[in-house]
Each structure stands twice: as structure tokens, then as C-alpha cells.
Amino acid sequence: MAKRELIKERVPTPEVPVEERTKSFVEVNLGYDFASAIKEAERCIQCPPEYAPCIKGCPVHINIPGFIKALRENSNNSNEAVKNALRVIWNDNTLPAITGRVCPQEDQCEAPCVMGKVGDPINIGKLERFVADYARKHNIDEELLQEFANNGENMKGKVAVVGSGPAGLTAAGELAKMGYKVTIFEALHKPGGVLIYGIPEFRLPKEILDKEIAKLIELGVEIKPNYVIGKTLTLEELLEEYDAVFIGTGAGTPKLLNIPGILLDGIYTANEFLTRINLMKAYEFPKYDTPLTIGKRTVVIGAGNTAMDAARSALRMGSEVIIAYRRGREDMTARIEEIHHAEEEGVKFEFFLNPIEFIGDENGKVKAVKFEKMKALEEKDAKGKRKIVGTGEYILLEADTVVIAIGLEPNKVISEEATGLKTNPNGTLVVDERLMTSISGVFAGGDAIRGEATVILAMGDGKKAAKSIHEYIQKKYSSA
Amino acid sequence: MGYRITKKENLSAIDFFMEVEAPHIAHSWKVGQFVVLIADEKGERVPMSVYHAEDGKIGMFIRRHGVTTFKLWYEFDVGDEIFSITGPLGKPIEVKHYGNVVFVSDAVCAQAESYATLKAMKEAGNYTIAIQTFENAANTYPEKYLAKSVADEHYLTTEDGSIGIKGHYLDVLKELIEKDKVDIVFGGGKLGSLVKLAELTKPYGIPTIVTVRQIMVDGTGMCGSCRVLYDGEVKFACRDGPMFDAHKIDWEDAIKRNARFAKQEKLAKEMYMAKLKEKGVI
Ligand SMILES: Cc1cc2nc3c(=O)[nH]c(=O)nc-3n(C[C@H](O)[C@H](O)[C@H](O)COP(=O)(O)OP(=O)(O)OC[C@H]3O[C@@H](n4cnc5c(N)ncnc54)[C@H](O)[C@@H]3O)c2cc1C
Ligand SMILES: Cc1cc2nc3c(=O)[nH]c(=O)nc-3n(C[C@H](O)[C@H](O)[C@H](O)COP(=O)(O)OP(=O)(O)OC[C@H]3O[C@@H](n4cnc5c(N)ncnc54)[C@H](O)[C@@H]3O)c2cc1C
Ligand code: SF4
Ligand code: SF4
Ligand code: FES
Numbered sequence A: 001m002a003k004r005e006l007i008k009e010r011v012p013t014p015e016v017p018v019e020e021r022t023k024s025f026v027e028v029n030l031g032y033d034f035a036s037a038i039k040e041a042e043r044c045i046q047c048p049p050e051y052a053p054c055i056k057g058c059p060v061h062i063n064i065p066g067f068i069k070a071l072r073e074n075s076n077n078s079n080e081a082v083k084n085a086l087r088v089i090w091n092d093n094t095l096p097a098i099t100g101r102v103c104p105q106e107d108q109c110e111a112p113c114v115m116g117k118v119g120d121p122i123n124i125g126k127l128e129r130f131v132a133d134y135a136r137k138h139n140i141d142e143e144l145l146q147e148f149a150n151n152g153e154n155m156k157g158k159v160a161v162v163g164s165g166p167a168g169l170t171a172a173g174e175l176a177k178m179g180y181k182v183t184i185f186e187a188l189h190k191p192g193g194v195l196i197y198g199i200p201e202f203r204l205p206k207e208i209l210d211k212e213i214a215k216l217i218e219l220g221v222e223i224k225p226n227y228v229i230g231k232t233l234t235l236e237e238l239l240e241e242y243d244a245v246f247i248g249t250g251a252g253t254p255k256l257l258n259i260p261g262i263l264l265d266g267i268y269t270a271n272e273f274l275t276r277i278n279l280m281k282a283y284e285f286p287k288y289d290t291p292l293t294i295g296k297r298t299v300v301i302g303a304g305n306t307a308m309d310a311a312r313s314a315l316r317m318g319s320e321v322i323i324a325y326r327r328g329r330e331d332m333t334a335r336i337e338e339i340h341h342a343e344e345e346g347v348k349f350e351f352f353l354n355p356i357e358f359i360g361d362e363n364g365k366v367k368a369v370k371f372e373k374m375k376a377l378e379e380k381d382a383k384g385k386r387k388i389v390g391t392g393e394y395i396l397l398e399a400d401t402v403v404i405a406i407g408l409e410p411n412k413v414i415s416e417e418a419t420g421l422k423t424n425p426n427g428t429l430v431v432d433e434r435l436m437t438s439i440s441g442v443f444a445g446g447d448a449i450r451g452e453a454t455v456i457l458a459m460g461d462g463k464k465a466a467k468s469i470h471e472y473i474q475k476k477y478s479s480a
Numbered sequence B: 001m002g003y004r005i006t007k008k009e010n011l012s013a014i015d016f017f018m019e020v021e022a023p024h025i026a027h028s029w030k031v032g033q034f035v036v037l038i039a040d041e042k043g044e045r046v047p048m049s050v051y052h053a054e055d056g057k058i059g060m061f062i063r064r065h066g067v068t069t070f071k072l073w074y075e076f077d078v079g080d081e082i083f084s085i086t087g088p089l090g091k092p093i094e095v096k097h098y099g100n101v102v103f104v105s106d107a108v109c110a111q112a113e114s115y116a117t118l119k120a121m122k123e124a125g126n127y128t129i130a131i132q133t134f135e136n137a138a139n140t141y142p143e144k145y146l147a148k149s150v151a152d153e154h155y156l157t158t159e160d161g162s163i164g165i166k167g168h169y170l171d172v173l174k175e176l177i178e179k180d181k182v183d184i185v186f187g188g189g190k191l192g193s194l195v196k197l198a199e200l201t202k203p204y205g206i207p208t209i210v211t212v213r214q215i216m217v218d219g220t221g222m223c224g225s226c227r228v229l230y231d232g233e234v235k236f237a238c239r240d241g242p243m244f245d246a247h248k249i250d251w252e253d254a255i256k257r258n259a260r261f262a263k264q265e266k267l268a269k270e271m272y273m274a275k276l277k278e279k280g281v282i
Helices: A034-040 A054-058 A064-073 A077-088 A096-102 A124-137 A138-147 A168-179 A207-217 A235-241 A269-277 A305-316 A336-345 A411-417 A455-479 B065-074 B108-122 B169-178 B191-204 B251-257 B264-277
Strands: A156-163 A181-185 A220-223 A242-248 A267-269 A296-303 A318-322 A348-350 A353-360 A367-378 A384-399 A399-406 A442-444 B005-010 B015-021 B036-040 B046-049 B052-054 B057-063 B084-089 B100-105 B127-132 B154-156 B184-189 B209-210 B229-231 B233-236 B241-244
Touching: A034 A064, A034 A077, A034 A124, A034 B233, A054 A064, A064 A077, A077 A124, A077 A138, A096 A124, A096 A207, A096 A455, A124 A138, A138 A207, A168 A181, A168 A455, A181 A235, A181 B241, A207 A220, A235 A411, A242 A455, A267 A269, A269 A305, A269 A399, A269 B036, A269 B169, A296 A305, A305 A318, A305 A336, A305 A399, A353 A384, A367 A399, A384 B264, A411 B251, A442 A455, B015 B209, B046 B057, B046 B108, B057 B065, B057 B108, B065 B264, B100 B108, B100 B169, B108 B127, B108 B184, B108 B209, B127 B169, B154 B169, B169 B191, B184 B191, B191 B251, B229 B241
Parallel strands: A156 A181, A156 A242, A181 A220, A242 A442, A267 A399, A296 A318, A296 A399, A318 A348, B100 B127, B100 B184, B127 B154, B184 B209
Antiparallel strands: A353 A367, A367 A384, B005 B015, B015 B057, B036 B046, B036 B084, B052 B057, B209 B241, B229 B233
């Protein structure tokens, strides 16, 4: 084989210009077309699968060189190339259009890529996204679904899935493909979890999610929105009707700052702010009925994906935006691409500021946030971040809108009602290595067992739990 | 797939009754819990109290307030379907034998709760007293929708005296307390009145449990829109309430937070009214 020349730089993906995108919620990154995807794919040096570091970096171990090879091998037949590549991806991940967009690739698959040692790592996320988008637009995913769907007889057994985030959707899809009868119960009026209420349109267009959900319905999955398990139906009632239950209820409870002024008008949790915007479409008020007040100057507290999403949404609604973070720049937890986009769009960043009080006007509306300036020590904390301490110096940032994005914890609706369900002190559900909870036949995964984590980990859990549920049900019927 | 409207009836100059098919909620609803409904696909999630939950249906009293409730009144009829209804949400109240149980109400949600609560309390062997206050005769409901059938004693008051006793539930309650006839008070309605209610019962040490109405989005505890200060701690009205001990709520903040979207609501309502006028509906 002729020695390939190493191409050090990534093939770029086009983006909507800043001036245009900050006025709307259109998707920012436009992704590859076939020709540029092939060019990027050509850069991969095809490490052998048993060694390829990218595969180890991906939490669900997608055969990355495998799907890249499938693309390259058919560079003269785009449909064939995409179909073969998608087949490889689907073996481990059924929602590549989503993960390709939202995975923190720089910490996962792309981090150890050997090309990163000589230049840019392969743009695995964008390639994955390309395969999924192209397949969706050309109905290649429909064709492939026939291959993956269970064509034989139906399995004996019914499964209830609670929550329709990435964990629940994946578990439901996998079980339906095996031939089980699956019903998803979702508390909100629309399925998708964080993908629908949290992550904005400019990062994850809702049509992608709609298509994924349509596929599940095609596989025979029934979705029941407006069901809060623990309230509408109890876990016990589900167990009377279903052979097994999967809990994928996420970590949807916002943490609040325990400081004065938290009840002032104009202060939102990121969940309230983003739910009003994404799920309820408040940015189209009054065409849509749900309102949102947003002022001239927004301060967002926190520096994760949630904070970036809130900041960039506020910006699009016409506000000036400052992100205030109590640690330093290098400690921010958001995806690099989002931090980069936020900066490009004009979000300002202030570091080492710890909020200590919200100050209101005479009408109970917030007008400023008081912060203590912090400084970093050399010493690291348990999470490997530099410890921070107060300096005794204070500053005020004026703000008429504040968004608190300091984290989320598991929602306790189910665990409070189903007392047999064991939880850890932080509210996450206790599970064994099969992802079975303390109640036999009840499995769980995603943020409900991990606390705030990632989409791909939630999907990985959904897939693993589906396998365990299958084994559980098979055993149940064979011993009966 | 929506939820079919099975009954709709005008109650007064401002309120109406609506019943929808919601077997999933009727199956598990308990006194003290509420529902969240969405009229149509572009609609807002709005919380509603429950008047009754029977035969797979949920009955509600609704005030023609703003866009959502106007829509429900002007655009939806029996046989039509609303987009979404979720519940039951919030914590049920403890139904048990307390002795003399009073329910006080001066706004639409509480009129529904008055009937629902006293019905359960009477079945639990309590002596039940309803004090229902309306602004005036035009706003007062027909007798069959009052809590009369479930109250051993029933008082109807209007603020202008145009029907029933002239005055507010606070006046009647004060007399009952002085006659030593009150073991526990439940109530709801205007937040301003609830503050005074808390002040009235506190010196007597009478337990007072009321609905703390707050602006909600999801109604399940995931957004924090409905947060209130209770006994110095932040609680979510939808998840930890909506009924709380009135003596422990920070009422000043609760009242302020309820006006968070007043400007936008007014604007939306005006636009909607203009649309109705254009169509010749009103
Ligand atoms: C704003 C934001 C941005 C993010 N950005 C990224 C990103 O870029 N990349 C990334 O990898 N991760 C990101 N995350 C994290 C990621 O979204 C989560 O880790 C992931 O969604 C967890 O999936 P899940 O299925 O466990 O739960 P969720 O997505 O939280 O879904 C849980 C579902 O269960 C429902 N539910 C809860 N309780 C009940 C009940 N009692 N009965 C019925 N239904 C119930 C909820 O309504 C919800 O629909 C982000 C999170 C947020 C909030
Ligand atoms: C636990 C609870 C029980 C309720 N029960 C009833 C009831 O039985 N009957 C009834 O008519 N109303 C009830 N309400 C109030 C009802 O939710 C509002 O009337 C409704 O949201 C008005 O919507 P709108 O679009 O018609 O009016 P808008 O113009 O939007 O609002 C009118 C007023 O309603 C309140 N409100 C608006 N949006 C919300 C919201 N999302 N959540 C809560 N309050 C809001 C505000 O105080 C506002 O000023 C209840 C509220 C709560 C919290
Ligand atoms: S799922 Fe995420 S981590 Fe895995 S290959 Fe795709 S983008 Fe990378
Ligand atoms: S590590 Fe990088 S170069 Fe090697 S196979 Fe994976 S993507 Fe290709
Ligand atoms: S309404 Fe969202 S937490 Fe109560």
C-alpha cells in the first residue's frame, strides 16, 4: 500500500455567520457534505480496531475506523457509503445525529485520536453527524431499520419505560427491535427529555428528534405523554401490568443558590428559562402563549453546557449577556465548541466570581448580583480542579435577568412514592452491574443513576439495560 | 390524541365549569392535588384545581382570565379535545378526623377545592363548614355548584352584599372562631386574603392549610418557577405543596412572584381579544 501523506488540518465545516445566527434559533453548524466528509475521512490513518484509541475513548465503543472505512470505500456511491457506515454506527449507537452534535468529543473519541499528535484529531463527531443526516435526508435510515428490526415473531413480554430522554428512548428502541411490546411513559407533553426541553434548536434541531421518535413508533413503541409515574400511576401499578420497568427519569431538579434574594423576579433557573424557550417556544410569544421576560442585561451563573445554552438563548432574545463563573477559564465544563460559539457571538465571560447576594428594586425585581472575587490555589480538589478561596473583595454586576445554571439533581417523584427503591445520598438510584435497582424487574439508567452526565452515557445505559431486561424476561418465562 | 370535553357550563359572569375525559388522572387524584392543562399545541401549561374526579373525568372551575382561559371558553365546546392534561400533581392533604373543618374560599380555584375538600372531610366523619365569598351576585355560582351539599353549615358572602351575607369569609370565620367552633381551616383563593387569614388564625393557634398559587411551568418540580419561601427554606409549590401551612409562608414574596408576567399577559390578552372581535366572536 502506498504511503499516505498525513493531512494535518481538519476539513472545516461551514457555519452560519455570527450576525445572522444571533438573530434566530437556526442551527449554527451546517456540517459536511459528502465530498468534504470523504476528504475528512481520508485523513484517518485507520488504526486497527483492537488498538484504535478513538474506540476506547467513545463511551459506547463505536467502531470508528470501521465506519470511516465504509465511507471511504464507496466514495463513488454516496448512498451505499452512508448505508454501510450507518450500519457500523448503529451496532453501538442508534442516535448518531444527536451524539454527533452534542457529545463532548474533545474529552471522548477525539481526545486520544493519534492524528491529534501530529495535527488536528479526526473530526469524528461531524463525520458521525454527516452519516446520520445524509441517511435521514435520503431515507437510508428507513431502509436500514428493516434490517435491524425484529422480523421474526414477537417476544413474549411487555416493558414499561419511564421517561423519554436519551436513556429511555434507547432502551425502548433496543427492546422493540428484539420484539418486545414497549410503552414509554413521559411526564411532559412531548417526548425527548433534555433533548426537547433543554438543548436549544440552534444546537439540535427538533426535526431530528421528531424523526427518531417517528422511528420508534414505527418499531411499535407506544408513547404515553402526560403520565407522571409516581403520581399518575405508581411503580407498583406498572409492575402489575408489565414484565419489567426501565427508569430513565434523568436529573431534572435544578439546584438553587442558597443566598438572599433568590425569590426576586427576573431570576430563573436554567431549566425554567430553557423550558420556556425550547419546549414552550416563548421566543415566539405571543404566537405561542408562554411568556418570558428578558431584560437588557443577563447574567448567567455557571459554565457548563446548560449555562452556554442559556447564555446563547438570552443573546438571541436581544439581551447583552455575561457568564459569571466562580472558577477559572480552564475549569469550564461545557463543550469547547459551545464556549467558542458563545464567545464568537458576543457573550462575555467573567471568572473567579462567586455569587453571594441578589439585589432587588422596590418592586421585587432583580437589578444586580453581588459577587465575591475568588482566587485559585495550587491544591486540587477531589474532581481534579484547582481549589478556590474567597479574597474578601466584592463586586456588583448589574443585571435585570439572571439565569442560575449551577447544576441539576435527580427528580425524586418516583423514589419518594416507591419506598422500596433504594437511593444514594445524592438522590441517584442504586443499581447493580446489570443496572437492576433494589426492586426486582426494575432497571434504571442515565442521569437517574449517574446524576448530571451526558447523552451518550445515558444511551449506553439504555442499551445495556435493554439487554439485562431481555435476559430477565427470558429467565422469568423459561422458569415459569 | 387529545382529551375530550364532556361538559361545559357557565357558572357566573366570570367563571365557567369544564369537564374533560382524563381517566389516567381521575384514577389516582386525591384531595389537595391539581392538574396542568394545555389548550392547544401553541398553548401554555396552566395549573387548575379539581372540582371532582369521577367516571374517568376531571371537572374544573375556570376563570376567564387571559389567553388560555379565554381560548377554552370561546374556542372549545363539548366534544372537542384539549391538547394535554397531566396529573395529579402536588401532595394530597391528609384526610382524617379533625373535628370541625372549615374551608374558606374567595376565588375560582378555591371554590372548586371547597367542594372537593369538604366532600372528603365529611366522608371522614368531620363536621364541615364552607364559607364561600364572591365579589357580587353576578359572580356567584348557581346553587348546585356551591359546596352546600357537602357542608353541614354553609355561608355565602359577597363583598358588596348583593347576595348572601355582606362581607368577606374573614368576617364570618372570625365569628366562628370566637364561638370556638373551628378546629382546622383549609382555604385558598386570593393571596392577599390568605395573608389576612394567616394573621387571623395564628393567635388562636388554629392550624391553617392553604393553596399557595404560584406561576408554574411543568408542575413536577423541574423548573423552580413556583418556588416559595417556607419556614425560611425554598420549596417548590407544585412538588412540596400546593397546600402549605399558612403561618410559615413568606407571603410578601409569594404575592410579588405571582405578577412576574403581568405585562406580557396583558399584551397577549389584548391581542387575543382583538382577534376575537375581528372574527365577530365577541
Ligand atoms: C441544557 C442542557 C444542555 C446539555 N448539553 C449536553 C451536551 O451538549 N452534551 C451532552 O452529552 N449532554 C448534555 N447535557 C446532559 C444530557 O442532556 C443528559 O445527561 C441526558 O439528557 C440524560 O438523559 P436521560 O435519558 O437520563 O434523562 P433526561 O434527558 O433528563 O430525560 C428524563 C425524562 O424523564 C421524564 N421524567 C422525569 N420524571 C418522570 C416521571 N416521574 N414520570 C415520567 N417521566 C418522568 C422527564 O420529563 C424527561 O423527559 C445537557 C443537559 C442540559 C440540561
Ligand atoms: C395550584 C393552582 C391551582 C389553580 N387552580 C385554578 C382553577 O381552579 N381555576 C382557575 O381559573 N385558575 C386556577 N389557577 C390559576 C390558573 O393557572 C391561571 O388562571 C391561568 O394560568 C391563567 O392563564 P391565562 O392564560 O388564562 O391568563 P394569564 O393572563 O396568562 O394569567 C392570568 C393570571 O393567572 C396567573 N397565571 C398565569 N400563568 C400562570 C401559570 N402558568 N401558572 C399559574 N398561574 C398563572 C397569574 O397570576 C396571572 O396574573 C390555579 C393556579 C395554581 C398554581
Ligand atoms: S458517540 Fe460520541 S464519543 Fe462516541 S464516537 Fe460518537 S461522537 Fe464520539
Ligand atoms: S484514532 Fe484517529 S486516526 Fe486512528 S482510527 Fe481513530 S479516528 Fe482514525
Ligand atoms: S412548576 Fe416547575 S418546579 Fe414547580
